Amino acid sequence: MAAARGVEFCYGTRINALEHDGEQIGAISVTRPDGAFDSLKADAYVLALGSYSPLLARPLGLALPVYPLKGYSATLPLQDASAAPMVSITDEEHKIFISRLGDNLRIAGTAELNGYSTALNAVRCQALIRHGKMLFADACRWNEARFWTGLRPATPGNVPLIGRTRYRNLYLNTGHGTLGWTEGPGSGRALAAIISGQRPPVEFAFTGV
Numbered sequence: 001m002a003a004a005r006g007v008e009f010c011y012g013t014r015i016n017a018l019e020h021d022g023e024q025i026g027a028i029s030v031t032r033p034d035g036a037f038d039s040l041k042a043d044a045y046v047l048a049l050g051s052y053s054p055l056l057a058r059p060l061g062l063a064l065p066v067y068p069l070k071g072y073s074a075t076l077p078l079q080d081a082s083a084a085p086m087v088s089i090t091d092e093e094h095k096i097f098i099s100r101l102g103d104n105l106r107i108a109g110t111a112e113l114n115g116y117s118t119a120l121n122a123v124r125c126q127a128l129i130r131h132g133k134m135l136f137a138d139a140c141r142w143n144e145a146r147f148w149t150g151l152r153p154a155t156p157g158n159v160p161l162i163g164r165t166r167y168r169n170l171y172l173n174t175g176h177g178t179l180g181w182t183e184g185p186g187s188g189r190a191l192a193a194i195i196s197g198q199r200p201p202v203e204f205a206f207t208g209v
């Protein structure tokens with residue numbers, strides 16, 4: 001839908017650095033999928049690289065309080081669909097989240113502070129399976145689990161950083177922690193308002209870096 005409205009997506013393109021003249025960003029240097037270096041210019045730049053945002057902000061002198069908080073998921077094929085939940089379930093006590101994805105069940109959770117490593121820790125993987133079995137023993141083929149880890153861009157208060165930086169054309173939309181999918185559309189809308197010089201519907205605690 002965005003592409004139909006004129007958005008150009010640059011898949012497989014790595015951002016190497018944000019180039020600045022002290023007051024504003026002049027360009028970003030990138031590496032294209034074929035290995036070619038390139039430079040992209042814009043009126044405004046939004047830094048929205050999740051856990052990786054601080055790495056590109058640091059050379060600009062911006063210290064973003066965002067840290068990678070590793071989470072795990074296990075995706076399992078259903079064995080008996082009638083024994084599996086149809087709606088999303090949150091086990092508050094164990095901080096485990098269970099979602100039905102068609103013919104699969106996905107169990108997600110845990111929080112691990114381990115830098116940028118996305119290596120799978122077998123003990124944590126098995127903890128997800130143990131909780132899943134406890135709740136829905138007959139639902140899945142438990143020995144066919146596919147495990148995954150991802151880095152949540154966590155801030156100390158779980159409040160995202162949305163707004164302008166001290167570079168007048170550089171904005172932040174990052175640090176969504178455990179709730180990026182939930183908050184993404186609202187964050188995007190709020191930041192669009194800020195860039196357009198309007199007041200967003202939410203007063204963000206973030207006052208700039």
Ligand SMILES: Cc1cc2nc3c(=O)[nH]c(=O)nc-3n(C[C@H](O)[C@H](O)[C@H](O)COP(=O)(O)OP(=O)(O)OC[C@H]3O[C@@H](n4cnc5c(N)ncnc54)[C@H](O)[C@@H]3O)c2cc1C
Nearest residue numbers: 014015049050052071072108150176177178179180181182
């Ligand atoms: C196990 C797990 C379960 C979760 N469950 C939920 C849930 O149920 N509901 C919910 O709302 N949220 C959930 N989340 C949180 C959600 O996934 C994050 O908040 C969200 O993905 C953050 O979005 P983002 O776009 O800011 O960052 P990311 O999704 O991390 O995206 C950042 C992107 O930037 C790219 N990138 C980084 N550096 C560069 C570079 N130099 N050049 C080019 N590209 C770069 C990365 O490749 C990545 O694609 C969960 C997270 C985990 C780990």
